[in-house]
Amino acid sequence: MRVCVIGAGVVGVTTAYLLSRAGHEVALVDEQAQPALGSSFANGGQLSYSYVAPLAGPGALADMPGWLFRRDSPLRLRYRMDPSQWLWLAGFLRACRASVSRASTAELLSLSYLSRDTLHGMLADAPMDFGLSRTGKLIVYRNPAQLEKAAALVRYQAAHGTDQRVLSRDETLAAEPALAGMGTRIAGAVYTPSEETADCHRFTDTLFHRLRRAANVTVHMDTRVQRLRRERGRIVAAQTPAGDVQADAFVVASGIGSRTLLAPLGQRAPLYPLKGYSLSVPISADTKDVPSISVTDYERRIVYARLGNVLRIAAMVDIGARHADVDASRLATLRRQVSEAFPRLDLAGAQAWAGLRPATPTSKPLIGNSRAASNLWLNIGQGALGFTLACGSAALLTAQMNGDALPIDAAPFQP
Numbered sequence: 001m002r003v004c005v006i007g008a009g010v011v012g013v014t015t016a017y018l019l020s021r022a023g024h025e026v027a028l029v030d031e032q033a034q035p036a037l038g039s040s041f042a043n044g045g046q047l048s049y050s051y052v053a054p055l056a057g058p059g060a061l062a063d064m065p066g067w068l069f070r071r072d073s074p075l076r077l078r079y080r081m082d083p084s085q086w087l088w089l090a091g092f093l094r095a096c097r098a099s100v101s102r103a104s105t106a107e108l109l110s111l112s113y114l115s116r117d118t119l120h121g122m123l124a125d126a127p128m129d130f131g132l133s134r135t136g137k138l139i140v141y142r143n144p145a146q147l148e149k150a151a152a153l154v155r156y157q158a159a160h161g162t163d164q165r166v167l168s169r170d171e172t173l174a175a176e177p178a179l180a181g182m183g184t185r186i187a188g189a190v191y192t193p194s195e196e197t198a199d200c201h202r203f204t205d206t207l208f209h210r211l212r213r214a215a216n217v218t219v220h221m222d223t224r225v226q227r228l229r230r231e232r233g234r235i236v237a238a239q240t241p242a243g244d245v246q247a248d249a250f251v252v253a254s255g256i257g258s259r260t261l262l263a264p265l266g267q268r269a270p271l272y273p274l275k276g277y278s279l280s281v282p283i284s285a286d287t288k289d290v291p292s293i294s295v296t297d298y299e300r301r302i303v304y305a306r307l308g309n310v311l312r313i314a315a316m317v318d319i320g321a322r323h324a325d326v327d328a329s330r331l332a333t334l335r336r337q338v339s340e341a342f343p344r345l346d347l348a349g350a351q352a353w354a355g356l357r358p359a360t361p362t363s364k365p366l367i368g369n370s371r372a373a374s375n376l377w378l379n380i381g382q383g384a385l386g387f388t389l390a391c392g393s394a395a396l397l398t399a400q401m402n403g404d405a406l407p408i409d410a411a412p413f414q415p
């Protein structure tokens with residue numbers, strides 16, 4: 001079958017790769033000149049297989065009033081005269097119910113474990129260098145009550161096969177001495193030895209170059225899909241300024257851009273951009289205070305990952321931001337918070353970046369056949385976890401398109 005995949009971010013490229021490995025003829029289309037220049041460019045680098053609990057949950061409801069009135073809050077909400085924002089927020093509030101959030105956590109865990117296994121299988125078949133490192137992950141808590149809540153979640157996740165340990169302050173500092181600057185402010189941490197980090201841009205770019213060399217793949221960069229043309233219930237072409245791309249099946253994996261492609265077809269995509277920021281700090285062997293383990297400063301929602309000669313720091317959720325430009329005041333807040341936690345880290349050469357997470361209210365991606373056309377497939381809405389979930393999402397979609405036995409239950413992700 002000839003398949004057209006729209007979007008060369010981490011989700012689209014991984015999907016194109018697995019479809020091409022399954023023997024399909026693939027056309028990959030993106031409006032940018034290079035892959036992974038959207039949300040997949042300089043993200044936090046976390047392959048957080050065990051940390052997939054949705055943003056919406058009873059904890060978010062409790063934290064939100066405090067967050068909304070603090071200038072240095074990890075979350076900023078700007079109300080817009082925009083029904084898509086109101087619908088998304090209403091869905092988010094509904095998803096905060098404990099029963100919904102628990103069910104979503106279990107469903108996302110099944111997808112993230114599939115992702116881990118798929119990625120490791122891909123690497124066993126054909127090794128790749130994209131800075132993958134099994135550093136483990138420390139979620140550091142300042143507030144003892146939050147640590148206690150986290151301990152309860154550790155007990156719940158243990159039932160789903162997750163190996164995690166709750167550490168005291170001293171155990172945390174012994175595990176990661178670079179946290180000394182936070183010293184007595186630390187209550188403790190949750191340590192997950194199996195978590196990995198890697199460079200999402202390098203991963204996507206490496207797979208993309210493999211695709212470029214494959215005999216059954218054509219790549220159309222700098223090519224914006226303006227419209228998907230539907231005739232008699234089937235998509236017949238992706239219309240671009242360079243002409244139509246024809247295929248037997250079409251996969252929309254266009255991140256936040258998916259909304260514009262799907263709306264004219266009547267396929268509602270409950271996606272909203274959650275803007276986030278990152279800093280890439282050059283480091284060397286002598287740089288002081290650089291964590292070796294991947295660290296999350298829970299209260300501030302800041303993640304730190306060592307990716308080769310760069311420390312990647314990512315944070316913040318801005319709801320209602322229209323563009324992926326770097327907001328100077330948010331960046332200044334992030335820099336100040338990083339310097340408080342790691343006083344000896346030199347941020348002078350840090351590169352700032354902002355991206356739009358393509359998020360659904362429940363944090364669950366939409367993976368499967370669209371109701372708008374029999375040959376239209378979606379792989380969208382991975383939100384804050386697109387790198388972590390990309391390989392599993394691609395494997396699940398490929399199995400559905402092939403009519404193979406499904407590796408996990410697809411129902412929770414059905415568009």
Ligand SMILES: Cc1cc2nc3c(=O)[nH]c(=O)nc-3n(C[C@H](O)[C@H](O)[C@H](O)COP(=O)(O)OP(=O)(O)OC[C@H]3O[C@@H](n4cnc5c(N)ncnc54)[C@H](O)[C@@H]3O)c2cc1C
Nearest residue numbers: 009011031038039040044046225255257276385386387388
């Ligand atoms: C600050 C930040 C930190 C993050 N940290 C992590 C992390 O640590 N771990 C993790 O797992 N995830 C993380 N994420 C989330 C992750 O980066 C995203 O979920 C992921 O990049 C989404 O990938 P995507 O392929 O769906 O979208 P994108 O990477 O945005 O790709 C979509 C592509 O579609 C193309 N496109 C759109 N419309 C069209 C069109 N009409 N025609 C042609 N092409 C089109 C775009 O050009 C783009 O290349 C983070 C995100 C942010 C912003």
